[in-house]
Amino acid sequence: MAPIVAIGLHLVALLGGAAFVLQQAANANLRGALGSPFWAGLTNFLAGGLALSLVLIAIREPIPSLQVVTRAPWFAWFGGCLGALYIIGIILLLPRLGAATVVALFMVGQILTSLAFDHFGLLGAPIREVGLPRLIGASLMVAGVGLICVF
Template sequence: MSSLHWAALLVLAVIAGAVVPFQSVINANLGRGLGHPLWATLASLLVSILVLLPIILALRLPLPSLAFIRKAPLWMWAGGAFGVCFISLALMLLPKLGASGFIALALAGQVAASLVLDHFGLFGLMERQMTLPRVLGALFLVAGVVLIQFSGSPARSVVTAS
């Protein structure tokens, strides 16, 4: 893989991470407006479908294989449930923890789970041993979470328009 290709992948990964706090705070406000976080979760997923369908149609993607759909193991369909879990928890926790606190804690959970997934090569991933430097990196991240969440000025309430 060329260094330019590698750099593009890194930038795209950073962008993917950067949109998460925006999604979370926007959905949290939507949840307050709609009366419950689960309504905002549903709205978010419906908007996702409305955005994705025209892209799929514009790219003229072929329909998925019915044979694969019939034989795919149940765990392959769990991604949607994990999406509902993340969106709903973000809606409920972000207003209480703040954007930086929630994202830092969510990132710490992602790194911990990723270390396990990589170590055991789960779900078809290439095995990447859980080495001391990798574990130390995760611990440094947790230390960063503690600093982000428990340092700085006290939280103050912001009034939003209804």
């Protein structure tokens, strides 16, 4: 991969992280306005579904056939349910713990789970051995999150 492409992809990932925090703050505010984390979560998914629908229309993406849809593994269908759990969890936790603590704790959960997925190739993830450098990096992240959560 060309260095400029790699830099661009890393910047997109950083922007995704910023969007994640903005989304969580927006959802927490929506919860306050609607009085329910569940209505806020549903609104989040409906708005996201509408946005994706508009993108699909704009790029003229064809609807997958039933044959294509049925080839997905059984666990692929749980993504939306896990996304709902994720969104509701953050909506409930952010007002109580603060944005930095919630995002940091979720990030550590993501890092540790990702390392397991990489190392063991879980659910079809490509195997990438977890060596000492990655373990040290994860340990430093856990320590950093500990500092964020304590102070």
